Amino acid sequence: MVILIIFSDSRILKFSNSLKKSIFDSQIKRMLKILTIIGARPQIIKAAALSRAIRTDYADQIQEIILHTGQHYDENMSQVFFDEMGIPEADYNLSVGSDTHARQTAAMLEGIEVAIAREKPDWLVLYGDTNSTLAGAIAAVKLGVPVAHIEAGLRSFNKTMPEEINRITCDHCSTLLFSPSSTGIENLSKEGFLINATAPYSINQPGVFHCGDVMYDNAQYFSDIAEERSDIIERLDLEDGQFILATIHRDNNTDIPDRLQSIFSAIIKIGKAETVVLPLHPRTLKMLERHSDKALLDEIRSSDYIRLIPPVSFLEMIMLEKHASLIMTDSGGVQKESYFYHKPCIILRPETEWVEIVENGSAVIADADEKKILSAYDHFKNKPPASFPPLYGDGRAAWFICDMLLSSTSSV
Ligand code: UD1
């Protein structure tokens, strides 16, 4: 810099420019640039773990650019997590909003392509299995930008789920695959991924790693913070261990009236014995109002023991999870959090990607079957699960991922 100020004639300036370029190049080499794509609630939450690791320990090595597709946009489905979890404001917001799968994904694809072309990132970082994940994977792979997929390898083996198609596509577009569970590694191996591939990694020779779950990083980090900052238990007048927490949002539960009806019939019966708190995803509320028979809706609304509330913040959710006696859910994230906080879980789906928790006996698959839900409830009331061995890492998955992004970059 000093040299640039002192010399001003054209000959020296030429020399100075090349010097400036070499200083600039060496800075770029030291600073890895990642473009993180988020869009839906669980991705914003997962991204908080990596952003926190970067801020804490890699601020001089990794530059993170955040692109929010706008798939989720209500304050309580998006902004609340940025504010509460200290996620930097998004550099891009595509504001795609809700639409059909094709239109929503197409709008994301276009916007992500522009951002990639402008930012020229070393890595595109993707989370989970939503349409935002799918759009990111396809945009990046066509531009030759390597993809790092966090939450790789999960499978429901049910290709009627939009998420199953999204996650398979994303895994097969990835250069680095970070699996939260050993099951994920086994699934990838069965699909032909070489588990012991060595660097240099590429899309044709991807690196596959069992690194633990960034959601466990978050669960550990925010557990005490939630106790300090959230008063939701008092506000809702709940008692520790005296209520059930339930979430429902999967399209095959919300959009199939018989299934939604069956789940709510079970909740009404359980609600006669124990309070059920239901932070409702906007999709579920919409469908409940549209499809449920009026008598059922009236019964839910008039019940003193069923508490329909809007989606809650992450800290509030942690408090509800930690203080519930049992959790009923079709959410992937909430299933795991029930395990992190040692709660029995009734899975309102025909299958799960998190098979370990079922094998452990702390979760039961009940689908949308009223009888199975009630019998799982009785089972756990009589015999609560006793042990929750660690399955999802040591709370440092995000640090492992940062190290791998850095060490794999020269080889890309
Ligand atoms: C999406 C993901 C799903 C994930 C879930 C997490 C896909 C295909 N699905 O499902 O894998 O588990 O997010 O929550 O990507 N809505 C609002 N406000 C919002 C967002 C959505 O009112 O901020 C309503 C709209 O009516 C919308 C509906 O919810 O049509 C569904 O939203 P969408 O993002 O398409 O799917 P999710 O069911 O949220």
Ligand code: UDP
């Ligand atoms: N969550 C939240 N508030 C809510 C419901 C869920 O903060 O009202 C959190 C939950 O703790 C978990 C994540 O959202 O971390 C799970 O997201 P979601 O259930 O929407 O999607 P999935 O995990 O099924 O993809």
